[in-house]
Amino acid sequence: MDKFQAFGKNISATFSPFAQRTQQYVKEQLGQVEDKTQLPPDYIELEKRVDALKLVHQKMLQVTSQYANEAYDYPPNIRESFNDLGRTITEKVHLLSTATSPTEAQAALTAPPTAKPQPKTFNHAIARASLASSQTLQHQHSGAGEDPLATALEKYALASEKVGEARLAQDAQIQHRFLAGWNTTLNTNLMFATRARKNVENARLMLDSAKAKAKSGPGWSLPGQAGRKEGDEHDESYMSEEARVEVEQAEDEFVGQTEEAAGVMKNVLDTPEPLRNLADLIAAQLEYHKKAYEILSELAPIVDGLQVEQEASYRKSREGA
Incomplete structure (x- = not known):
């Protein structure tokens, strides 16, 4: 029986604060509360700044999280096969250099992969399209030497692949040094601040509930004194000792939680991590x-040279005609 009563007391102690806070919150929402404990102006200013910082993190991460998606710039209208993505451009060019017939050249372009499929980025797609286009021209070239446009496209393919690899290296750095940091701030530091602010709100509700309970109580008076008069509700001298202690404890809790939350919010606002992460981005x-x-x-002058040579050859052929 004693254990059951102890259990009941524990349940009551746990449920009672929640019930008090809930009751006070409902009264406030229904407009049944005239006096509401106000938070310090400095604290409210901190809350506004933290809310702004949270909004900034959410807005920036909504966009920059695309750096974690390899294909964020991959054209949706492209239809590439498994063989198209089989080998790197460098590997294909090497295989093509040893091909002795159109059949071998085609086999080099569609060689099975040696590792994972090639990346789906815009630059890699350009590289693959450029190399395929180069070979299309080269197969139809019947003159001596190489087709200058085919040569230029092959060199452009190699350069585009290098640019694509550089983009992937950028993305990896951004994921590691920016996205990870800003997600930590949003999901950890700012969450701690939110939790601390919730504790302040709960403490305020408990304080206002205790005040309301004290005001509505029967009060007390010394022997020979008149009881509480109308309009004396705000006079703390009419509080019972038990009510006075409850209000004081609630006030201490409210002040303590407010100071703690202010410290947490200042720490979140003052940390240099977000700016350092942005610098890394x-x-x-x-x-x-x-x-x-x-x-x-490095590529541009080579292609320019091929273009100049082709123009000179073209003018010479026209003059001869």
């Missing part, structure tokens, strides 16, 4: 564009 993008610039800068 920019650095990864810069490195990618720098490599892409270097690759294309």
